[in-house]
Amino acid sequence: xxxxxxxxxPSPNGHAGGDVASEELVGxxxxxxxxxxxxxxxGLSETKITEATLEELRLIAARYPQAxxxxxxxxxxxxxxxxxxxxxxxxxCAEILELTAADVSGVATFYTMYKRRPVGxxxxxxxxxxxxxxxxxxxxxxxxxxxxxxxxDETTEDGKITLEHIECNAACDFAPVMMxxxxxxxxxxxxxxxxxxxxxxAGVPVHSTRGAxxxxxxxxxxxxxxxxxxxxxxxxxxxxxxxxxxxxxxxxDWAAPDPEHIQDRPGExx
Amino acid sequence: xxxxxxxxxxxxxxxxRAWKLTNYERRGGYDALRAALQMEPAExxxxxxxxxxxxxxxxGFPTGMKWSFIPQDNPKPKYLVVNADExxxxxxxxxPLMMAxxxxxxxxxxxxxxxxxxNTAFIYVRGEVLHVVRRLQQAVREAYSAGYAGNNxxxxxxxxxxxxxxxxxAYICGEETALLDSLEGRRGQPRLRPPFPAVAGLYAxxxxxxxxxxxxxxxxxxxxxxxxxxxxxxxxxxxxTIYSLSGHVTRPGQFEAPxxxxxxxxxxxxxxxxxxxxxxxxTPGGSSTPxxxxxxxxxxxxxxxIAGVKSMLGTKALQCFDDTTSVVRVVLRWTEFYKHESCxxxxxxxxxxxxxxxxxxxMEAGRGEPGDIEKLLDLxxxxxxxxxxxxxxxxxxxxxxxxxxxxxxFEAAMHTPAWELFPYERSTIFVREPAGAGA
Numbered sequence: 200x201x202x203x204x205x206x207x208x209p210s211p212n213g214h215a216g217g218d219v220a221s222e223e224l225v226g227x228x229x230x231x232x233x234x235x236x237x238x239x240x241x242g243l244s245e246t247k248i249t250e251a252t253l254e255e256l257r258l259i260a261a262r263y264p265q266a267x268x269x270x271x272x273x274x275x276x277x278x279x280x281x282x283x284x285x286x287x288x289x290x291x292c293a294e295i296l297e298l299t300a301a302d303v304s305g306v307a308t309f310y311t312m313y314k315r316r317p318v319g320x321x322x323x324x325x326x327x328x329x330x331x332x333x334x335x336x337x338x339x340x341x342x343x344x345x346x347x348x349x350x351x352d353e354t355t356e357d358g359k360i361t362l363e364h365i366e367c368n369a370a371c372d373f374a375p376v377m378m379x380x381x382x383x384x385x386x387x388x389x390x391x392x393x394x395x396x397x398x399x400x401a402g403v404p405v406h407s408t409r410g411a412x413x414x415x416x417x418x419x420x421x422x423x424x425x426x427x428x429x430x431x432x433x434x435x436x437x438x439x440x441x442x443x444x445x446x447x448x449x450x451x452d453w454a455a456p457d458p459e460h461i462q463d464r465p466g467e468x469x
Numbered sequence: 470x471x472x473x474x475x476x477x478x479x480x481x482x483x484x485x486r487a488w489k490l491t492n493y494e495r496r497g498g499y500d501a502l503r504a505a506l507q508m509e510p511a512e513x514x515x516x517x518x519x520x521x522x523x524x525x526x527x528x529g530f531p532t533g534m535k536w537s538f539i540p541q542d543n544p545k546p547k548y549l550v551v552n553a554d555e556x557x558x559x560x561x562x563x564x565p566l567m568m569a570x571x572x573x574x575x576x577x578x579x580x581x582x583x584x585x586x587x588n589t590a591f592i593y594v595r596g597e598v599l600h601v602v603r604r605l606q607q608a609v610r611e612a613y614s615a616g617y618a619g620n621n622x623x624x625x626x627x628x629x630x631x632x633x634x635x636x637x638x639a640y641i642c643g644e645e646t647a648l649l650d651s652l653e654g655r656r657g658q659p660r661l662r663p664p665f666p667a668v669a670g671l672y673a674x675x676x677x678x679x680x681x682x683x684x685x686x687x688x689x690x691x692x693x694x695x696x697x698x699x700x701x702x703x704x705x706x707x708x709x710t711i712y713s714l715s716g717h718v719t720r721p722g723q724f725e726a727p728x729x730x731x732x733x734x735x736x737x738x739x740x741x742x743x744x745x746x747x748x749x750x751x752t753p754g755g756s757s758t759p760x761x762x763x764x765x766x767x768x769x770x771x772x773x774x775i776a777g778v779k780s781m782l783g784t785k786a787l788q789c790f791d792d793t794t795s796v797v798r799v800v801l802r803w804t805e806f807y808k809h810e811s812c813x814x815x816x817x818x819x820x821x822x823x824x825x826x827x828x829x830x831x832m833e834a835g836r837g838e839p840g841d842i843e844k845l846l847d848l849x850x851x852x853x854x855x856x857x858x859x860x861x862x863x864x865x866x867x868x869x870x871x872x873x874x875x876x877x878x879f880e881a882a883m884h885t886p887a888w889e890l891f892p893y894e895r896s897t898i899f900v901r902e903p904a905g906a907g908a
Contacts, residue, residue: 269654275635306654306655328806329799330558330799333897335897338897367806423602425606427610431603432489436483436570437487437568440722441482441569448475451473453475456697456700461700
């Protein structure tokens with residue numbers, strides 16, 4: 200079987216840090232999609248976790264019938280404080296839940312939303328799963344790489360933008376889709392994507408196409424940890440494609456049957 | 470005769486601030502809960518059983534029957550877990566539902582938890598949808614304030630805690646037993662069955678796990694009756710459901726219709742495939758369901774008819790690809806998805822998806838080698854049915870079905886790169902070709 204193995208060159212394929220688009224693109228738009236991530240960065244030892252953080256971590260643990268269930272939201276809270284999963288954050292979770300650091304680390308490294316290196320103020324995710332990719336997600340992602348001069352899972356030097364190509368985010372009727380701090384940006388083009396990141400870097404407020412004004416990545420992580428930010432009422436109920444079928448039904452006066460007048464046997468219908 | 474479209478779950482999506490409790494109640498929201506609380510839990514189960522509701526998350530298992538598997542003589546606590554981890558490529562119905570009308574789900578949660586006598590319910594929502602999490606958190610708080618949840622629900626003596634739990638990015642957690650492990654604070658890896666979750670699920674206690682749309686359908690069934698629900702749909706696939714049309718269609722979007730509508734009917738409503746192009750292939754229910762072609766436009770989109778053409782209704786995620794699309798490229802991307810999302814627990818899936826990607830990558834580049842098609846099929850044969858969970862099976866679906874319908878393209882991959890056969894910019898929605906240039 201050895202003839203099947205294509206040796207992976209260290210760069211651009213398989214390079215953990217990613218490369219700018221011009222290098223990473225291997226032939227007409229295809230790029231390396233997955234690679235081994237490095238383990239936790241133990242280089243930085245300082246931590247922003249305070250007694251107040253520990254108190255909130257304990258609060259999360261107390262919400263569940265069994266405390267360990269709180270681990271995922273607790274790690275979200277760690278990220279909201281630290282900007283990534285840190286060794287200190289892992290220790291804190293482990294101590295509260297009476298687990299080993301290895302247990303917690305094993306969980307933290309399983310899920311893609313937990314980041315092992317510092318994330319910028321804005322996490323920009325471009326969907327490059329099949330449907331978004333072919334409808335333009337590849338072009339959006341490539342343009343952003345070139346525009347920002349960073350590769351996958353890398354952060355701009357000003358600490359503003361972390362770029363990542365992400366998997367399907369359940370918005371395929373709005374393809375190509377981009378997420379900024381996990382808010383939807385629908386029907387993205389290379390041009391509006393670069394415009395958006397420029398605005399973010401310039402400190403201009405940016406609004407989701409059907410959500411809220413974009414908060415920082417750390418603030419988003421805090422909401423995911425279960426601490427609401429009181430902004431659920433921002434944004435519309437639904438837009439565009441979400442309403443298409445409903446609008447057509449309204450135009451034609453189509454509706455579900457009237458419960459008072461049900462035909463007994465659907466098989467005998469029209 | 471039932472109308473072609475039947476908005477029930479989507480009926481209030483155009484309402485101003487439909488996510489607010491007062492606006493939901495104005496449309497009769499939580500009346501079904503009041504009605505359910507007047508019934509015995511077993512009666513609620515019976516009504517849902519009688520309605521014929523089947524799981525809307527992919528497998529199509531009868532919801533009421535799933536509920537009836539909960540052993541009520543078991544002294545352990547019972548749990549309801551809503552699978553809101555919508556991640557199957559192409560699937561995009563639960564997210565807009567929870568964004569627009571989270572109370573439809575929350576009311577369904579309370580009725581369903583009451584039916585199975587659970588005092589704790591979880592909504593496990595994928596973490597990558599921040600605003601949906603906000604709306605769910607707020608809806609649950611509103612439900613508590615109104616007395617619909619918490620201690621002594623509406624004065625009946627029934628207690629229910631509802632916990633909104635955000636995941637952290639892992640497709641595998643849509644698999645119900647992996648979801649349970651994740652909800653227990655572990656790596657999301659599937660469990661061996663039996664025991665089934667109904668017997669030993671969350672914390673080894675009896676647990677029901679249902680998809681968002683399944684649970685959200687429950688209030689309408691209680692409010693309007695099992696006969697009303699089963700008056701829609703086909704013989705064994707009852708009720709209305711949300712179809713998600715995406716890809717190269719003129720107007721993609723969500724369509725709530727009785728089960729059994731055809732893709733041709735939905736495409737007609739959506740303005741057809743984008744101008745100047747033809748449908749090439751489509752998925753009936755996400756990337757894990759074998760692809761179909763224009764020969765299947767008139768197959769009723771219900772569980773039985775789609776199974777009859779060797780695919781699965783899945784999540785009703787109708788991803789349409791036109792004649793500009795390289796099937797090899799699309800299949801590679803889906804395979805890379807499965808490789809990325811494989812949890813690593815079992816060898817056929819973990820190693821197999823890796824090998825599949827190696828072969829498909831060189832095929833995309835026109836550097837396929839003699840025997841590669843057979844090798845792909847052989848690998849698929851060694852993954853399908855030999856993996857721990859359905860992820861491995863799903864990973865083989867796009868490959869085997871694509872080779873079945875488009876073998877020529879895989880043959881061409883021995884010498885010509887996909888981007889030469891199908892220039893990639895033509896598949897994007899940015900480039901508008903001059904009139905008459907369609908393939």
